[in-house]
Amino acid sequence: MKLVYKGKTKDVYDLENGNYLLKFKDDVTGENGVFDPGANTVGLTVEGVGKAGLQLTKYFFELLEDQGIPTHYVEADIEKATMIVKPATAFGNGLEVICRYRAVGSFIRRYGMYAKEGQPLDGFVEVTLKDDMRQDPPITKDALVMLGILSEDEYEILKRLTKKIGAIIKNELAQKGLELYDIKFEFGRVGKDKHIALIDEISGGNMRVYQKEHYVEPLELTQKMLEK
Numbered sequence: 001m002k003l004v005y006k007g008k009t010k011d012v013y014d015l016e017n018g019n020y021l022l023k024f025k026d027d028v029t030g031e032n033g034v035f036d037p038g039a040n041t042v043g044l045t046v047e048g049v050g051k052a053g054l055q056l057t058k059y060f061f062e063l064l065e066d067q068g069i070p071t072h073y074v075e076a077d078i079e080k081a082t083m084i085v086k087p088a089t090a091f092g093n094g095l096e097v098i099c100r101y102r103a104v105g106s107f108i109r110r111y112g113m114y115a116k117e118g119q120p121l122d123g124f125v126e127v128t129l130k131d132d133m134r135q136d137p138p139i140t141k142d143a144l145v146m147l148g149i150l151s152e153d154e155y156e157i158l159k160r161l162t163k164k165i166g167a168i169i170k171n172e173l174a175q176k177g178l179e180l181y182d183i184k185f186e187f188g189r190v191g192k193d194k195h196i197a198l199i200d201e202i203s204g205g206n207m208r209v210y211q212k213e214h215y216v217e218p219l220e221l222t223q224k225m226l227e228k
Contacts, residue, residue, distance in 0.1 A: 009053070009205060015084070019074060024050035024057075024081040024201075050081045052222035053203035057083065059226065060169060060202040069165060070197035072190050088188030088199045092149040094130030095139075095186070097158060099123055099166035102181040104208060110138075118181075125162050157196050158187055165198060173209060176224055178216060183207035 001021065005012040013021040026049050054076055061073035072085040100107055101123060103115040127144065128136040141155050150158070162185055170180040184207070186200040200206075204218025216224065 009050075010201070018087060020085050020087060022083045022085060022201075024054045024083070026050045046219060049205070049218055051078055052219050053201060053205050054078055054081055054083060056203040056222045056225060057201040060172075061198075063172070064165060064168065064198065067168065069161070069168075070190065070195055072188065072197050072199045083201075085199065086190055086197075088190045088197065089194065090188050091144075091154075092129070092147075095144075095149070095158075096128045096130055096136060097162045097185045097187065098126050098128065098182060099162050099185070100126070100182040101166075101170065101179075102208075104181050107182075123163050123166055125159050127158070154196060161187065161196065161198065169202065169207075173225070177211060178221075178224065179210050181208040181210060 001016075002014045003011060004014045004020075009025055011023040011025065013023065015021055026045050026047055055078055058073075058076040058078070061071050064071055065073065072088050074084040074086060076083040100121045103111070103117060103119045103121055107121075107124075108115060108117055126138055127141075128138050130136060139149075141152070144150050144155060145152050165185065166180070166183055169183060173180050183202075185198060185202075187196055188199045189195070190197040190199075204216070204221035207221075209216045209221055211224075
């Protein structure tokens with residue numbers, strides 16, 4: 001097993017059978033000790049958040065697989081905080097796809113002249129480049145196609161999957177009395193046919209969730225979602 005990538009919240013290892021092993025860490029993104037799923041830096045370390053993130057990721061990936069949503073997920077070991085996944089090819093150097101149900105975070109910072117904090121959004125989908133140096137700039141469909149990052153058809157698949165997956169997760173959270181404000185996904189090309197599949201993770205570390213006026217922290221979110 002060889003370390004091939006050291007990430008902010010996960011390390012990636014190459015396995016002999018061609019799959020990869022993701023090791024979840026207790027680091028979360030944010031600034032000045034405050035969690036922010038949209039941040040480009042590790043803001044704080046919270047004991048147990050790695051395992052909690054994997055628990056939720058396992059829960060959601062298996063739910064999506066049952067509903068026919070393509071993912072790179074193979075299996076997970078909660079005690080070791082590891083997940084085995086199929087290899088995936090990134091779009092360019094990587095894209096992040098955000099599905100927004102409330103106007104918060106960078107959406108308000110950019111569009112605050114027209115939007116009000118917390119106003120409802122109808123599953124608004126936007127794509128950003130994974131580019132820390134340029135603070136993950138948003139990019140349009142036209143630019144993605146013209147720059148050869150993906151095709152028009154791939155963009156439409158990406159958008160359709162984002163809205164479908166977002167709706168499934170939003171509904172699951174609602175059953176626990178929780179409201180999804182926004183969520184960030186990553187996708188890649190998987191398999192010999194290079195079909196588009198959900199990759200990375202689905203955890204409290206890449207979504208904003210509220211219970212009435214109370215923001216639900218990543219560890220608390222896992223507890224609420226998995227409690228009987």
